[in-house]
Amino acid sequence: MNFIWTDLMSGYLFLALAVLSFAMLGILHKIADFQRCRPSAINAYLFLWAWLLTSAYTLSFRSSLSIPRVAVAVAVSCGFCASVAILAFQTGIRFGKISTSWLVINLSTAVPTILSILFYHERVGPRRGIALLSIALSLVFLWKDKQIGSSEKQEVQPLYRNKG
Secondary structure: OHHHHHHHHHHHHHHHHHHHHHHHHHHHHHHHHHOOOOHHHHHHHHHHHHHHHHHHHHHHOOOOOOOOHHHHHHHHHHHHHHHHHHHHHHHHOOOOOHHHHHHHHHHOOHHHHHHHHHHHOOOOOHHHHHHHHHHHHHHHHHHHHHHHHHHHHHHHOOOOOOOO
């Protein structure tokens, strides 16, 4: 019983650490944008430090960095996707709200869920169905919010131009 409790608490600890880290990542991205940092430089430093810290962590267990070729291909593909995603996110927040951008990133979890349903024929239970409908509804609300925001900006524009 003690092992189950320890595993459960460790799981919550790692979950909290992940949530706090992702939250800080979003905040730091906005700070970098506010300071007018180049997205490509941020991306380079982010992945450099991620590589250094992850390698140090791995090597601290006296583990080898040797892995099968298939795993290398998956890791390279994931690294490429992560780099493009973060670069696009960092560039994109210059044109919109970080809250909206971060929400869309979180809603993107629907894509692998839908693909797993289509390709692996995973069952869609009531909870998963409600979650997918909620994601679709959230995207509709975001689209409507963007439309309302755009029309409000047009109304605020001056009706005349100073020809001085």
